[in-house]
Amino acid sequence: MRPAVLFILITVMLDAMGIGLIVPVMPDLIQEVQGTGLSKAALWGGVLSTTFALMQFIFGPIIGGLSDRFGRRPVLLLSLVVMTLDYLVMAVAGSIFILLLxxxxxxxxxxxQSTANAYMADISGPEDRAANFGLVGAAFGVGFVLGPLLGGLLGEYGTRAPFYAAAALAAINAIFGYFILRETVTDAIRRPFRWSRANPWGSIRQLGKLPGLRPLLLVYFLYQVAFIVYPAIWSYFGKERFGWDPSTIGLSLALFGIMLAIVQGGMIRFVLRVLGERGTVLYGHLFDIAAFMALAFVANGTVALILTPLAALAAVITPALQGIMSKAVGKDAQGELQGALTSASALAMILSPMMMTSVFASFTSSTAPLYLPGAPFLLSAALIALGLCVFVTFWPKQRTAMNTE
Structure with a gap:
């Protein structure tokens, strides 16, 4: 593997760790700084997740556009330096407002992450992009493993320890990237930065003008809303339903992340070869519906631990959709496309955590009309079913449009 590709994968892994690292300790950390019960801590967790996503939503296309103009290298290196400082801020947070900052x-x-995906698109041929996006997804899965594991294990030494470790990792990767990362944006594909396109709505609106791309963006968005049920409520769900401690929560998320890495790093190449991009998307949706329905009603912690990695077998959806969409845009717009997808994911993270944690609180509080901690998974199953309907309705038109290009 080329050193530059390794750097990209490590960067994406660290992005994922930024989410997964805090999940096992977040209930205890919020209760520590706020002195509230678990249900209220879950609501604060939703606020923090939504704030994180709002920033991604706003800055995803901006950073993607900047990388199309100034290059991938400076954007990625600067982000790692700032990420290091951010983890240090989180490590000393003494109030909910510092956590919010x-x-x-x-x-x-x-x-x-949009710039990392754009870099992979720059160095990949059209026929290899879906599989290479799978590598990026696998790196995200590894981060999803290491984050919860690190958070769960170091959380035994205090709620702050994981953040110091993450700061060190981000700093080391920034130094590594400084020496090995080459620039892929040449004058042939460089384009001016325009605010009219470098904002979430402008970017999505511009890309939506391409034939058949708008329905795919909607399918991608619905999948992200449903998928975010895991980081949004899993730690609260595990603690409420099975009495899990941070280590067990970290282990369960690690099992999911390991399978996610296997699926997107290796299995997806086989699935794409056998089913094609359309079949891969269909398979992923159908499997996800079944997985969410099972998790909604599971009553045994051991069974839940078995189901957790199996649920990741549906994780072929994202790279397959990315591969389809990447083929529909020019080489000079890969950063813009990935920025729009980052914004779509971020918009999902703005809406989903508050939605999922509110549903969880409604069905676990003392005044709940029905005690059902797994209720958010039923909502996710419904969203996946809606996305499947959109994709099945849209696909024949999109296939015709692409075949004529």
Whole structure:
């Protein structure tokens, strides 16, 4: 593997760790700084996740556009430096407002995932992009493993320890990237930065003008809203339903992340070869519906631990959709496309955590009409079913449009 590709994968891994690292300790950390019960801590967790996502939503296309203009290298390196500082801020946070500030900074730095994906698009041929986006997804999965594991294990030494470790990792990767990362944006594909396109709505609106791309963006968005049920409520769900401690929560998320890395780093190449991009998207949606329905009603912690990695078998959806959409845009717009997808993911993270944690609180509070901690998973299953309907309705038109290009 080329050193530059390794750097990109590590960067994406660190982005994922920024989410997964805090999940196991977040209930205890919020209760520590706020002195509230678990249900209220879950609501504050939703606020912090939404703030993180809002920053990604705003800055995703801005950073993607800047990388199309000034290059991928400076954007990625600067983000890692700022990420290091952000983890240090989180490590010393003594109030919910400092945690909120940390999520603001973290959301901005994590928006560079769009630039990482654009870099992979720059160095990949059209036929290899879906599989290479799978590598990026696998790196995200590894981060999803290491983040909760690190957070769970170091959380035993205090709620602050994981953040110091993450700051060190981000700093080391910034130094590594400084020496090995080459620039892929040449004068042939460089284009001016325009605010009219470098904002969430402008970017999505511009890309939506391309034939058939708008329905795919909607399918991608619905999937992200549903998927975010894991980081949004999993720690609260595990603690409420099964009495899990931070280590067990970290282990469960690690199992999910390991399978996510296997699926997107290796299995997806086989699935794409056998089913094609359309079949891969269909398979992922159908499997996800079944997985969410099972998690909604699971009553045994051991069974839940078994189901957790199996649920990741549906994780082929994102790289397959990215591959389809990447083929529909020019080489000079890969950063813009990935910025728009980052904004779509961030918009999902703005809406989903508050929605999922509110549903969780409604069905676990003392006044709940029905006790059902898994209710958010039912909502996710419904969203996936809606996305499947949109994709099935849209695909024949999109296939015709692409075949004529």
């Amino acid at each position: 940390g999520r603001v900074i973290g959301g901005i730095t994590a928006a560079t």
